[in-house]
Amino acid sequence: MAFDIDMIKGVYSTIAERVDKAREIVGRPLTLSEKILYSHLWDGNPTKQFRRGKDYVDFAPDRIALQDATAQMALLQFMQAGKPKVAVPTTTHCDHLIQAKSGAAQDLSRANTSSKEVFDFLESVSNKYGLGFWRPGAGIIHQVVLENYAFPGGMMIGTDSHTVNAGGLGMVAIGVGGADAVDVMAGMPWELKFPKLIGVKLTGKISGWTSAKDVILKVAGILTVKGGTGCIVEYFGEGAKNLSCTGKGTICNMGAEIGATTSTFGYDDSMERYLRATDRSDVADAANEVREYLTADPEAYAEPEKYFDQIIEINLSELRPHLNGPFTPDLATPVGELGAKAREHGWPIDVDWGLIGSCTNSSYEDLTRAASIAKQAVDKKIKPKSDFGINPGSEQIRFTAQRDGLLQTFEDLGATIFTNACGPCIGQWDRSDLKGDEKNTIVHSFNRNFSKRADGNPNTHAFVGSPEMVAAIALSGRLDFDPMNDTLINEDGQEVKLDEPRGIELPPEGFEVEESGYVPPKEDGSSVEVKVSKDSERLQILEPFEPITNESLQGMKLLIKAFGKCTTDHISMAGPWLRYRGHLDNIANNTLIGAVNAFNKKTNFVKNQLTGEYEGVPDAQRQYKAKGIKTIVVGDHNYGEGSSREHAAMQPRHLGVAAVLVKSFARIHETNLKKQGMLALTFANEADYDLIQEDDTFNFIDIDSFSEDKPLTIEVVHADGSKDTIKANHSYNAPQINWFREGSALNVIKKENAA
Ligand code: MIC
Numbered sequence: 001m002a003f004d005i006d007m008i009k010g011v012y013s014t015i016a017e018r019v020d021k022a023r024e025i026v027g028r029p030l031t032l033s034e035k036i037l038y039s040h041l042w043d044g045n046p047t048k049q050f051r052r053g054k055d056y057v058d059f060a061p062d063r064i065a066l067q068d069a070t071a072q073m074a075l076l077q078f079m080q081a082g083k084p085k086v087a088v089p090t091t092t093h094c095d096h097l098i099q100a101k102s103g104a105a106q107d108l109s110r111a112n113t114s115s116k117e118v119f120d121f122l123e124s125v126s127n128k129y130g131l132g133f134w135r136p137g138a139g140i141i142h143q144v145v146l147e148n149y150a151f152p153g154g155m156m157i158g159t160d161s162h163t164v165n166a167g168g169l170g171m172v173a174i175g176v177g178g179a180d181a182v183d184v185m186a187g188m189p190w191e192l193k194f195p196k197l198i199g200v201k202l203t204g205k206i207s208g209w210t211s212a213k214d215v216i217l218k219v220a221g222i223l224t225v226k227g228g229t230g231c232i233v234e235y236f237g238e239g240a241k242n243l244s245c246t247g248k249g250t251i252c253n254m255g256a257e258i259g260a261t262t263s264t265f266g267y268d269d270s271m272e273r274y275l276r277a278t279d280r281s282d283v284a285d286a287a288n289e290v291r292e293y294l295t296a297d298p299e300a301y302a303e304p305e306k307y308f309d310q311i312i313e314i315n316l317s318e319l320r321p322h323l324n325g326p327f328t329p330d331l332a333t334p335v336g337e338l339g340a341k342a343r344e345h346g347w348p349i350d351v352d353w354g355l356i357g358s359c360t361n362s363s364y365e366d367l368t369r370a371a372s373i374a375k376q377a378v379d380k381k382i383k384p385k386s387d388f389g390i391n392p393g394s395e396q397i398r399f400t401a402q403r404d405g406l407l408q409t410f411e412d413l414g415a416t417i418f419t420n421a422c423g424p425c426i427g428q429w430d431r432s433d434l435k436g437d438e439k440n441t442i443v444h445s446f447n448r449n450f451s452k453r454a455d456g457n458p459n460t461h462a463f464v465g466s467p468e469m470v471a472a473i474a475l476s477g478r479l480d481f482d483p484m485n486d487t488l489i490n491e492d493g494q495e496v497k498l499d500e501p502r503g504i505e506l507p508p509e510g511f512e513v514e515e516s517g518y519v520p521p522k523e524d525g526s527s528v529e530v531k532v533s534k535d536s537e538r539l540q541i542l543e544p545f546e547p548i549t550n551e552s553l554q555g556m557k558l559l560i561k562a563f564g565k566c567t568t569d570h571i572s573m574a575g576p577w578l579r580y581r582g583h584l585d586n587i588a589n590n591t592l593i594g595a596v597n598a599f600n601k602k603t604n605f606v607k608n609q610l611t612g613e614y615e616g617v618p619d620a621q622r623q624y625k626a627k628g629i630k631t632i633v634v635g636d637h638n639y640g641e642g643s644s645r646e647h648a649a650m651q652p653r654h655l656g657v658a659a660v661l662v663k664s665f666a667r668i669h670e671t672n673l674k675k676q677g678m679l680a681l682t683f684a685n686e687a688d689y690d691l692i693q694e695d696d697t698f699n700f701i702d703i704d705s706f707s708e709d710k711p712l713t714i715e716v717v718h719a720d721g722s723k724d725t726i727k728a729n730h731s732y733n734a735p736q737i738n739w740f741r742e743g744s745a746l747n748v749i750k751k752e753n754a755a
């Protein structure tokens with residue numbers, strides 16, 4: 001259907017020469033990640049070695065993927081770039097804007113009405129500028145990409161942090177903000193700091209209740225939410241070969257949760273099987289011809305300590321199933337130990353919902369494994385104690401799962417089959433069983449479990465597990481249930497034990513779909529009109545940002561000093577706010593409302609220094625803006641963790657925040673801030689975070705000499721007139737400083753185009 005074999009053959013036609021050249025220059029065998037990076041240099045053949053974690057490098061990605069919630073802002077920016085067509089194959093996927101409530105048919109038709117304006121906009125922009133368009137209901141971006149576009153050895157970027165999912169098919173696929181995607185769509189290089197490499201050696205074999213998901217739940221426990229920052233995680237070893245391609249996708253998907261730039265696996269038989277099953281035998285044949293270039297040189301896996309910056313070894317035969325959570329995806333607990341931990345911390349033991357799906361775990365294999373547990377409920381007369389909700393990953397999977405009776409198995413338990421879309425994973429869930437914000441527990445097979453993420457309730461304790469474990473826990477209705485050792489009492493009062501899950505890697509009768517939901521663009525889209533109504537509350541044409549002047553960086557005020565975890569969900573909440581993703585001024589009303597104020601530990605309650613009153617963050621900020629006073633946001637470690645949403649940078653920028661000063665950043669967010677012409681800074685001395693007071697005023701005293709590799713000096717003036725002078729580090733190179741000087745990266749593109 002929509003994949004481009006000619007483009008892929010083009011990549012493979014140069015791969016040998018480029019990789020051989022890189023090997024010669026680097027002077028040693030290469031890992032897979034290095035092969036993909038060096039074969040995608042903007043300048044073509046490699047001419048020099050890059051320093052990991054140091055050098056900024058220009059790359060030429062093969063593809064781009066956008067999803068509806070980020071595509072709006074990305075395409076609004078692209079429209080400003082003045083190009084007639086995208087320079088690189090790109091697709092738009094409508095998956096985030098569909099609320100899960102009653103079930104697929106009704107929910108989809110409601111979304112098609114309530115978000116019609118946005119879907120029409122995305123479809124017409126796609127048509128005009130040559131992007132493939134996947135309609136609402138076609139599936140979740142990463143599943144659709146894996147089924148149609150991902151290919152071994154390729155490089156892709158996508159405006160969603162879980163773009164990394166395509167590593168399951170041997171890609172280097174990286175999540176970026178919309179402005180990065182705009183560069184590549186406009187025919188420019190894509191810049192990334194050459195990543196460090198973490199090698200994960202998988203030995204043994206997965207069996208029984210343990211699944212691919214448990215590999216990444218374990219890795220998250222080891223590396224934590226920031227352990228992968230700046231790194232590509234490359235998996236290898238006998239254990240890797242025994243995992244299915246979609247299982248590999250699950251592992252790579254959740255690499256986003258450890259902050260990794262991406263994760264990948266070398267090309268193997270599981271990938272070949274998957275390519276053939278998804279109607280891409282021509283890609284498999286082409287890949288087979290360059291097979292040795294699509295995995296590391298054998299030396300790299302034989303002596304990994306010489307080739308990787310860090311190595312982790314996991315014996316899959318000993319790996320136990322895990323549930324991670326609550327509130328953070330790296331809090332890993334083996335299933336049998338969760339009960340004691342939950343009691344100790346007061347996490348509710350009763351489980352209200354088991355949710356299966358999301359881009360992480362909605363493959364055919366996932367559904368068969370979960371269904372093999374669900375089916376036992378009927379066979380063994382177990383009445384499920386929790387509600388079940390299922391989000392298939394794509395229409396192709398849904399159609400095939402329906403045909404093969406898998407969905408019926410879940411329906412027999414009273415499960416609701418939601419649309420093939422993100423749904424509860426991104427707060428698009430009208431959860432009817434909750435009256436208020438009562439404390440409760442849910443389990444799901446998704447990837448993120450930040451506070452309020454699924455249903456907006458800060459007291460929902462969400463635990464992440466494999467689909468089959470979610471099914472088992474949901475049947476039992478208890479967080480302390482261990483299906484490997486515990487029994488359940490069935491409707492006849494008998495004690496029954498669940499058998500181990502059984503999965504089928506790929507549908508024996510093949511995948512099938514009637515209406516994939518794909519709409520190709522017009523060959524010549526120049527006559528297509530893109531309409532944005534002036535009084536729309538959903539879409540707003542962007543105005544270029546004015547550069548932040550040196551003068552305005554004197555006498556700045558503190559907007560908020562954020563305490564603890566501050567993810568993009570805290571900075572620009574999703575759920576109901578997804579509605580305004582195409583309207584900068586409207587969505588700005590949620591800016592930082594989830595961030596905890598370090599001075600009173602409350603959310604959305606900061607001191608307005610102009611009035612001395614406490615109020616919501618956007619309210620206070622709008623008053624500073626009205627007076628032309630710039631502000632600064634201070635934060636802790638891994639600030640901006642999670643999503644790629646550039647709204648988390650554009651909203652503060654739009655409202656007049658000029659600088660963000662934190663202990664450390666998540667990669668995508670740091671780039672997003674730079675792209676929007678802001679100052680993204682880190683404390684040279686972390687302890688200086690404690691010096692910042694509620695009434696502080698900030699002067700950037702040496703901003704005139706802002707330059708590469710030179711820290712900035714900030715004078716912090718406290719309310720009593722005393723001062724602290726602190727140093728702030730930054731990672732800007734010269735072109736990035738130019739984005740700041742010109743107001744944004746987009747302003748630079750526009751200027752270059754006009755010249
Ligand atoms: C997410 O999982 O948080 C999202 C929603 O898919 C985001 C993108 C977005 O904010 O639109 C992501 O992961 O990048």
Ligand code: SF4
Binds near residue numbers: 096421425447
């Ligand atoms: Fe959608 Fe959730 Fe995947 Fe993000 S993580 S793309 S919200 S399913």
